[in-house]
Structures are given as C-alpha cells and as structure tokens.
Amino acid sequence: VKPETRVGLLAQRSVEMMVGILAVLKAGGAYVPLDPEYPAERLGYMIEDSGIALLLVQGGLRAPASVASMAGGPRVLDLDTVDVSGERATDPEVAVHGEQLAYVIYTSGSTGRPKGAAVRHAALSSCMAWMQ
Known part of the structure; x- marks a missing residue:
C-alpha cells in the first residue's frame, strides 16, 4: 500500500x-469502508x-463472489x-x-446506485479538530 492506494x-x-483503518492510513493509503450487512451486489x-x-x-466474512471474476480486481x-x-x-x-x-465513503444510493465521496486528509483533520 502506497499513498492514495485505495484499500x-x-x-x-x-x-x-x-486497527485496519489505522493501518491503511499509516501506510498512506485511502480506505473504503464496506459494510458486511450490505447485499453482495451493492458491495460488488x-x-x-x-x-x-x-x-x-475480517475473518468469518466473505468477499462478494463477483470480486473473483473482476478483471484486474483487488487482491483479497x-x-x-x-x-x-x-x-x-x-x-x-x-x-x-x-x-x-x-x-472514500459511499452514499445511500437514493438514485439507484451508491456514489463515492472522496475525502482528503486535510478535510478529515479539520473535521476531527472541530469534533474535539
């Protein structure tokens, strides 16, 4: 994982x-949270x-079956x-x-498909400072 690698x-x-989020951020990567409660189609x-x-x-969970068939898909x-x-x-x-x-956080998908919103480190830092 290198700076801006999406994980x-x-x-x-x-x-x-x-721990996973911190590890990705420490490596300079960008994490994409995926809720295991979402349907496999949405996750894919x-x-x-x-x-x-x-x-x-995380152990006990499975990547959606569609990931294995993705051309150039992610390493799992x-x-x-x-x-x-x-x-x-x-x-x-x-x-x-x-x-x-x-x-990158995904919206609820009110238009039928979820949309990713990219958040920079400066914006995340500002948000955390405001919350304190």
Missing part, C-alpha cells in the same frame, strides 16, 4: 476494524467503482489468516500531504 475494508464494527459495485487494489476481509487478504510475521512492527513513517486521499 477496501470489509469488517464488522470492532477494534479490528479500527462499490468494490469495482472505487478501484480498490486491496480488499481486507483474510485478516485472520494473513501471515505478517515477516513485516516490521514499527511506524512506517509515510509522509502524507493534506491534499492526498484519506478515504
């Missing part, structure tokens, strides 16, 4: 989901539309079985610019 995160709301559309390069899937990693023993445990210290993409 899908198919996980239940949990500590593991927050969001995965294809967002252009994710990597799909992180099961978070419970991936071996990270060879990876370093230190902060990657990736420099991130405020104009770089932080995440």
Whole structure:
C-alpha cells in the first residue's frame, strides 16, 4: 500500500476494524469502508467503482463472489489468516500531504446506485479538530 492506494475494508464494527483503518492510513493509503450487512451486489459495485487494489476481509466474512471474476480486481487478504510475521512492527513513517486521499465513503444510493465521496486528509483533520 502506497499513498492514495485505495484499500477496501470489509469488517464488522470492532477494534479490528479500527486497527485496519489505522493501518491503511499509516501506510498512506485511502480506505473504503464496506459494510458486511450490505447485499453482495451493492458491495460488488462499490468494490469495482472505487478501484480498490486491496480488499481486507475480517475473518468469518466473505468477499462478494463477483470480486473473483473482476478483471484486474483487488487482491483479497483474510485478516485472520494473513501471515505478517515477516513485516516490521514499527511506524512506517509515510509522509502524507493534506491534499492526498484519506478515504472514500459511499452514499445511500437514493438514485439507484451508491456514489463515492472522496475525502482528503486535510478535510478529515479539520473535521476531527472541530469534533474535539
């Protein structure tokens, strides 16, 4: 994962989901949250539309079947079985610019198809500062 690489995160709301989000952001990537409660068709559309390069899937959940048939589709990693023993445990210290993409969130899809809204790091930082 490099700066602005889009990474899908198919996980239940949990500590593991927050760890996944933090890992993607620390690597400089942009996360795309995927709710496992959504129908497979909607998830497949969001995965294809967002252009994710990597799909992180929480154990016990499955990527939509359509992902396997996507030409040039994302690499899928099961978070419970991936071996990270060879990876370093230190902060990657990736420099991130405020104009770089932080995440892509999808709308409810009132027009029939959900639409992705891209959020930059500067906007995310401003939102967090306001919330404090």
